[in-house]
Amino acid sequence: MWTHARWQGRLLPGHLPQGERLRAYATWCDAVEGNTTFYATPSRATVETWAAQTPPDFRFVVKLPKPVTHEHRLAGGEAELGAFLDAIEPLGPRVHALWVQLPGSFAPSDVGVLAAFLRRLPRGHSYAVEVRHRAFFEDERSERLLERVLAPVAAEWVPFDTTVMFASPPTSDAERDAWTKKPRVPRRSRALTGRPIVRYLGRDDERRTVEGWRPWVETAAEWLREGRSPTVFIHTPDNADAPLLARRFHDEVRARVPGLAPLPDPMPDDEPLTLF
Template identity: 80%
Template sequence: MRLHVGCAMWTHARWRGRFLPDQLPPEERLRAYATWCDAVEGNTTFYATPARGTVESWARQTGEDFRFVLKLPKTITHERHLTGAEEELRAFLEAIEPLGPRTHALWVQLPGSFGPADLGTLAAFLRRLPGSYRYAVEVRHRAFFEDERAAGRLEQVLAGAEWVPFDTTALFRSPPTSDAERDAWTKKPRVPRRSRALTDRPIVRYLGRDDEKRTIEGWGFWVGVVTEWLREGRSPTVFIHTPDNADAPALARRFHDEVRARVPELTPLPEPEPVEPLTLF
């Protein structure tokens, strides 16, 4: 029985000397991160398709049970709007091939302008995708969260793909108290929380606060949902975000611990790699 947890990235300036060794070369940071968490969001692939050699390095640094949820490039989802991007998709799939089973799902994040009237385009796009991958779709148009008919139509279109919720309710529950929170208020989607799993591999993105206590209080709902998913035989992946992400690896492990307290048979996470503290010299 597995619950995978992770963060929005595998390296961060504020993790040096805390979660990752201070002087670790870039080509080894993912390996160190993988001792803290066993999943990661592939947000960098949204901005550019990585070189195949880079992806081969990712594969070398992780075990086969590590999960990458890789975002499709924005040229496909935001610029081409899922049409006429066959060459870009082919190049992307070729680049990520070295990951093999580590590619847990390909993540189709759609812009807020993508609404119910565009579902035909999404349906046609999903039909053209190779059956060798799992797919996960994130929508941000409020109609999908507030109109039951629109939500039902989207679920029909997904037909085997997962609907990824991005839960920002903790962030917007009260006014921001840090610069990172104020920035997140202007950029993150403000939509109702959704927790219906469509497949046996649900994926959750949870955004807390820069205050640890508020983050932990806010994820209580998901601890309950994930516990039930596990008891139903599902294998979820949960990504823990905060506006500054300074403590995200430790928070992801704490979330796993809280679920494991309710489901003792859950497979534990690996032991983190020891980290030497930062030094001045």
């Protein structure tokens, strides 16, 4: 995500090579979604550069590979999983959670497979599961069943709040794309562990995005008062201003919880100006 084209030269220094952009991003935000690992497991050498560019308390929430979660549906893919776990090892404590994102077809009837899979995972990591089947959100029995499976391994349930996106029809190409691809599920705000993770999707309109995250500001503040350590990811359909919005969200939470540390000052763009 730190290589997002819309950020280069506007939010992140434009002259930085790709291998240095994470260092700049880490001055804007102190956590990142490792979404690219879903599509391809990086080399161990690449992950070593990620570790070198980030402070020890930086948080990676790293998605498990697609072959494990979507192709084998947790009932295989041991080789792919082993390669992934070996590749991310250089991140050490920066791995805040391994993110098990499941397809929308993964239903309550599949929860036994999830339970067996979670039991096989190494205990050295924290785990976070994202489900997209509506039954988990609308049927209390299915909800409690999933919570009972997550509890023995202290895994968190990751809500992806898209309610603002689906509150009214899309108005741009980016919103139309999100409308067709993102899950349409109710908002969920119950934390299961001391390390809750939230994914929030707003709109192109900044005002609507900010209005929509108000419940999460209050929830995150309450979690902090309870001694939890939440991680909140702010998205919009094109993510052009996501780092700015993430910092604004952080400031709103900090206004309610003054003990929350501020984010670092963003890296300046010190590229020299030229006339030609």
